[in-house]
Amino acid sequence: MPITSAPVASADADLLTCVAQLVRQELAPQIERIDRDGVFPRDFMAHLGEAGVYGASCPAELGGTERGLTEVIVAMEEVAKTCMSTGFCVWCHWVCGYYMRHGQSEFLKREVLPLVLSGERLGATGMSNPMKHFAGIESLNLSAKRVEGGFIVNGALPWVSNVARDGFFGGVGRLQDGGDGEYVMFITPGDASGLTLGDGGQFVALEGSSTKSAIFRDVFVSDDWVLAFPCEPYIARIRPGFILGQTGFGLGVIAACLALMERANKRTGHVNCFLDDRTENLMPEYEELRARILRLADEIGTGDIEQMPPKRLLRDCVQARLDTSELALRASQAALLHAGAGGYRLGGSVDRKLRESYFVAIVTPATKHLRKMLASLDAT
Ligand SMILES: Cc1cc2nc3c(=O)[nH]c(=O)nc-3n(C[C@H](O)[C@H](O)[C@H](O)COP(=O)(O)OP(=O)(O)OC[C@H]3O[C@@H](n4cnc5c(N)ncnc54)[C@H](O)[C@@H]3O)c2cc1C
Known part of the structure; x- marks a missing residue:
């Protein structure tokens, strides 16, 4: 059973097809050089902009497609399935445009934002x-x-x-x-x-x-x-989109680990079935989490939240982000246990997923930060 993400009603199938093709043709051939030699996939990042990935949260008059956060997350996941490092770069780039889109400066919106949305210049x-x-x-x-x-x-x-x-x-x-x-x-x-x-x-x-x-x-x-x-009020308004947006690269790692587990099962499934975390239990958890994230992303839409976002929305986004970190860690560990010595090879797919999954859990908001946020949201 190949790991393909469930279709999303509000995500544009054409965009996803286009991103998948770019990933196959341009990103996949260089992932080892990206990981080992620190090669930055500059052209690929630009081509995602030309495809419309970064403009999903922006109105057409600013060069966007107005399709909302769902589309950004789905595209980011597609990239991160092959290379989480680049999936993270997609988030960095997108969120920089998100700042400008919701900021007070007409100059940034008119003169700088279009350069970032098109991928001509990098956003960070x-x-x-x-x-x-x-x-x-x-x-x-x-x-x-x-x-x-x-x-x-x-x-x-x-x-x-x-x-x-x-x-x-x-x-x-x-x-x-x-x-x-x-x-x-x-x-x-x-x-x-x-x-x-x-x-x-x-x-x-x-x-x-x-x-x-x-x-x-x-x-x-x-x-x-x-x-x-x-x-401070501006940051409070953009915070749910900032946090939830990161789940895209986390979901990509989880999906990739599930695919690696399935591949390993072809050879050693008769003994992998004794492991605690297997595709049978991790796959439904991934699907539930992904559906929950995409519902929240639909709610955030293009992020045009006039007033303060409700505390419930922020709490749900923080929880979903934390669940993504925890599932990414479990999925990468399970991928290694499934693959055995083959997964322990330096520079192999499992090795890379293990190292990448830890980044999901330590990049801000890190696991400890998210737990602190939940504690203080629940205390107020
Ligand atoms: C590969 C990578 C990419 C990152 N990209 C970004 C990015 O694009 N934007 C962004 O804002 N942050 C970025 N970060 C920072 C990241 O989001 C976290 O802030 C960082 O991983 C530490 O988070 P923490 O909450 O675990 O803090 P802790 O690890 O608990 O550290 C607390 C603070 O100590 C300081 N500190 C710790 N070690 C060092 C060090 N060696 N040199 C200087 N200061 C140090 C830092 O200020 C850090 O925030 C990146 C980190 C890494 C490893």
């Missing part, structure tokens, strides 16, 4: 640290100072993926003299004066995700590049 996000800061986990890394026509930003972000000097990424600065609660969220061009994109270090996976450090030394962010100031 430096929001791990702010998301953890607003959850009470760590202090904010970037400081901002109000000056004539904008802000001066200083500080450092250790990791920004899908980043390029000719691309753009989102971040948050805390006003030094603005008192508590004064935060500004903005987009920075990768070649801004005073910004250095440095070596992000070597990782056990995601070497091909173009992950770099970003050091801000008196970087001027003009008012045109500001997404929201003050930005």
Whole structure:
């Protein structure tokens, strides 16, 4: 039984066919080089933009298709089934456009967003640290100072993926003299004066995700590049889409692990049936989770939430994101136990899925962060 994702009513079948074809023709042949040599699939990322993947949350007048988050998640899953590192890059890219789409700047919407939606320029996000800061986990890394026509930003972000000097990424600065609660969220061009994109270090996976450090030394962010100031209400509005969007690359890893288990069963199914986690129990869990995620994605739609999203929606998104991390870890472990020594080979499919699945669980919001959010949502 091949692992094919269940059809989704509101996702465009043509887009999915197109993404699957791009994955087969352009991504699959380079996954080993992406994983081992850190090759970044720049052309593939651009071709997804041309296919319309990044514009699903945007109205046509801004260059989008208005089909909503469901379509983004389904396309991301399709990419991540073959390469989760690239699936994560799709999320980074999409969410940068999501910031601009819902931000206050007409300049960003008209001049910068179309370049990101088309894939001509890369979009990225430096929001791990702010998301953890607003959850009470760590202090904010970037400081901002109000000056004539904008802000001066200083500080450092250790990791920004899908980043390029000719691309753009989102971040948050805390006003030094603005008192508590004064935060500004903005987009920075990768070649801004005073910004250095440095070596992000070597990782056990995601070497091909173009992950770099970003050091801000008196970087001027003009008012045109500001997404929201003050930005806490804006972040609260985009938070459900930000969190749920990440499930796309997690679902892709789970689906790929299920396929690896089925492949292993052809040879050793007579003994794999004694394992606790098998396709018989993991497949229904994956299908239930995927259906739940796509229902929530349909509810978020294009993210045009005028008021604060209901607490119930945020809680359901956090739970779905946590369930995705946990199922990804179980599925990759089960894939290794099914494959045995064949799966233990360095650089093989199972080895890569194992390393990638841990990323689902540690990227912000990490498992510990999601559990903290659930605890505080349930306490209020
Ligand atoms: C491959 C990869 C790609 C990533 N891409 C992005 C991205 O695109 N955007 C983004 O915002 N974040 C990115 N991150 C960061 C990621 O989302 C998490 O914030 C990070 O994995 C730590 O999360 P944590 O909650 O487990 O924090 P912990 O591991 O508990 O760490 C707490 C904090 O300590 C600091 N820290 C720990 N180790 C180091 C180090 N070696 N150097 C500098 N500071 C350190 C960091 O500020 C970190 O947030 C990436 C991380 C990795 C490994």
